[in-house]
Amino acid sequence: MIPITVVRFGEEEEREVLEVLRSGTIAQGPKVAELERRFADYVGAEHAVAVNNGTTALIAAIEVLDLEPGDEVLTSPFTFAATLNAILAAGATATFADVSLEDFNVTAPSLEASITDRTRVLMPVHLYGQIADMHGIAALADARGLRVVEDTAQSHGSRQGDVGAGTTGIGTFSFYATKNITTGEGGIVTTNDADVADRLRVLRNQGMRARYQYEMAGNNYRLTDLQAAVALPQLDRYPSVVAQRDANARRLSEILADVDGIEVPRVAHGRTHVWHQYTVRVTDAAVSRDELVEALAAEGIGAGVYYPRLVFDYDVYRGRDDVRIVDVPNAERLVREVVSLPVHQHLSADDVERVGERVAAIARGVR
Numbered sequence: 001m002i003p004i005t006v007v008r009f010g011e012e013e014e015r016e017v018l019e020v021l022r023s024g025t026i027a028q029g030p031k032v033a034e035l036e037r038r039f040a041d042y043v044g045a046e047h048a049v050a051v052n053n054g055t056t057a058l059i060a061a062i063e064v065l066d067l068e069p070g071d072e073v074l075t076s077p078f079t080f081a082a083t084l085n086a087i088l089a090a091g092a093t094a095t096f097a098d099v100s101l102e103d104f105n106v107t108a109p110s111l112e113a114s115i116t117d118r119t120r121v122l123m124p125v126h127l128y129g130q131i132a133d134m135h136g137i138a139a140l141a142d143a144r145g146l147r148v149v150e151d152t153a154q155s156h157g158s159r160q161g162d163v164g165a166g167t168t169g170i171g172t173f174s175f176y177a178t179k180n181i182t183t184g185e186g187g188i189v190t191t192n193d194a195d196v197a198d199r200l201r202v203l204r205n206q207g208m209r210a211r212y213q214y215e216m217a218g219n220n221y222r223l224t225d226l227q228a229a230v231a232l233p234q235l236d237r238y239p240s241v242v243a244q245r246d247a248n249a250r251r252l253s254e255i256l257a258d259v260d261g262i263e264v265p266r267v268a269h270g271r272t273h274v275w276h277q278y279t280v281r282v283t284d285a286a287v288s289r290d291e292l293v294e295a296l297a298a299e300g301i302g303a304g305v306y307y308p309r310l311v312f313d314y315d316v317y318r319g320r321d322d323v324r325i326v327d328v329p330n331a332e333r334l335v336r337e338v339v340s341l342p343v344h345q346h347l348s349a350d351d352v353e354r355v356g357e358r359v360a361a362i363a364r365g366v367r
C-alpha cells in the first residue's frame, strides 16, 4: 500500500513532548512562543500568532479586519470548505474569482473581474503547495485599497522571488495532520503589521489584554505547548522534507511527461512549490479521472481528488445571501480533471517509480 499521506515523527518530537509533559506547562507557554518566533523567521514575516487550527486562523484573520455585514471577501472556488466556512463564521459575504489552469490559483486579472463595490478583502488560496501570483495580487490590492488574507494552509514556505506565502497581508497556515508541518490540530497567523499581530494575540485569548481586562469580545483560539513541541523539530527538518518532495515530484513528471491526456503540474516561473500535493489533470487519457483513481486504489496506490466539487456547490450553501456565486469555468473544469498522487517524503525511490509507471500504464490503457 502506498498511501497519499504518512504521519511519522522522530525521537526529537518525542523528546520535546516529554519535556513539555514534565514541565507542567502544557497549555500556551514558552514552546508556543518559540514556534511563533521561528515560524515568522522561516516564512519571512515579522510576526506570527499561533492558534488552534487553520480554520480559526482564517476566522481570526478576517475578524481583526472589522468588516461590516455585507462586506465581501473574494476567494477561490477551488478550495477546501474551511476557506468558505471561515468567511461565513466571521460574518462576511463570500464571493469568488476563477482560477488559472496553470497553477490552480486565483490571479490578479481573475480577482479584478470579480471585484464589486462591496469587496473589502482579496483571499487567494495557495493550493497544493504553490504560492499564487502575489506580486500581481498585492499590486491589485494596493491599487483598489483592499486588504489581503492568504489561505496558506497548504503552502508553508512557498515563495515568489523574495515574497514568502503568507507575508503580503495576513497569512494563515494549518498544522492539521495531513499538512506539510503538523501538530495534529493547529494553525498560525503571520503578518508584518504589529497592530494586527497585537489584536490577534488579544482576540485569541478571550479578548483579554491583562487578566480580566477585556478589549474586545474574543474567543479561545489558543494552541498548546504540547502541540508546539511537535512542530519545532519539523521546522529544523522542513527544508529537507521539501527537497525530497521536490525530487519525487520531478521524477513523477519525468515519467508522466509524454503520456497523452495527462497534464503534469507546473511550477510557475520565479516561484517555488512545496508539493503539499502533486496534482495532475486527466484531460483525454484512455480512462476517465475517476477510473484512474479506482484502478490505482485497486493496486494499493492512494490517489486523492482535491476537490471533487466547487466549494460552494453543496446544498448547505445554496440560497444564502452571504454566498455570492459567479461563473468560474476553469474551476468547473478542474473539479472533473484533477487527481493528486503520493509525493510525500516517506516514499521510497521504488514507490515513486511504481506510482509513476502505474499511472502512465493505466492512462495509456495498457494494464
Ligand SMILES: *Cc1c(COP(=O)(O)O)cnc(C)c1O
Pocket: 053, 054, 055, 056, 079, 080, 082, 083, 125, 151, 153, 154, 174, 175, 176, 185, 186, 187
Ligand atoms: C486544511 C485547510 C484549511 C483548514 O485547516 P484546518 O487546520 O484543518 O482547520 C483551510 N484551507 C485549506 C485550503 C486547507 O487545505
